[in-house]
Each structure stands twice: as C-alpha cells, then as structure tokens.
Amino acid sequence: MKIRVYYEDTDAGGIVYHSKYLNFCERARSEMLFSKGLSPKTTNAFFVVRDIRATYLKSATLGEVLEVKTKINSLGKVSVLLDQDIFNNNKEKIFTMSVKLVYLKNSKPSKIDEKFIKIFQQYRQ
Numbered sequence: 001m002k003i004r005v006y007y008e009d010t011d012a013g014g015i016v017y018h019s020k021y022l023n024f025c026e027r028a029r030s031e032m033l034f035s036k037g038l039s040p041k042t043t044n045a046f047f048v049v050r051d052i053r054a055t056y057l058k059s060a061t062l063g064e065v066l067e068v069k070t071k072i073n074s075l076g077k078v079s080v081l082l083d084q085d086i087f088n089n090n091k092e093k094i095f096t097m098s099v100k101l102v103y104l105k106n107s108k109p110s111k112i113d114e115k116f117i118k119i120f121q122q123y124r125q
Helices: 018-034 114-122
Strands: 002-004 045-056 065-075 079-087 093-105
Touching (some): 018 065
Antiparallel strands (some): 065 079, 079 093
C-alpha cells in the first residue's frame, strides 16, 4: 500500500513523527481486509494488538510516497503475527515491525473467522 507523507505527519523540520509509522502500518493492515470487501471489525468481533516490535532504520520526510508491505509470519487459531516493512521513494527499507494481533469475539479471545484466515493465507511468507 502506498502512502504519501503529509505535513500533519511531520515535525517542523519535515521529518515523520515516530508514531506515524505505526499509523501507516495500521492503515495497510486495514486495507488488506477492506480491499477484499471485509472490515477488520464487526459488531462483536475485532482484532487487537497484543505485541509490537518496531525498528526505525531511516527517517521519512514530507512529500515522500512510502510503500508499506505486509506479510503473515505465522497464523494461529486466535492470533496472527504480521511482519510489516516501510520503504521510501528509493525503495530503501526505513522501518520494520512485527505485530501480533489477537481476535476477540464478545471481548474474549476466539478462533479467527475463516473469512479472515483465507485472506491471511494469501499474505503468507
């Protein structure tokens, strides 16, 4: 997924705020489902972040078009581990993270719905 860096994403020097990289990855995860006609949230079920490991490699700047690439590292019954990388205009990796999501139904960890499993399998490493 491609994302342009806007002024609101940066500090006064035009450098992207550290927290925005997490937002960019969240958008890419949501878009992964939206592009298949699904929402990451239904009335009583949704994914929550359990754990994040993030590494900042290089700064992004105002006006750049970044690309977020998402791959499924592992898929369990109630959780999924995704690896997400962000690349700059020069195709250099500038950010990488692993995020573990847990599927909740009625606020309790539950077996991931089959419709999500099918989509996640398309993004396996």
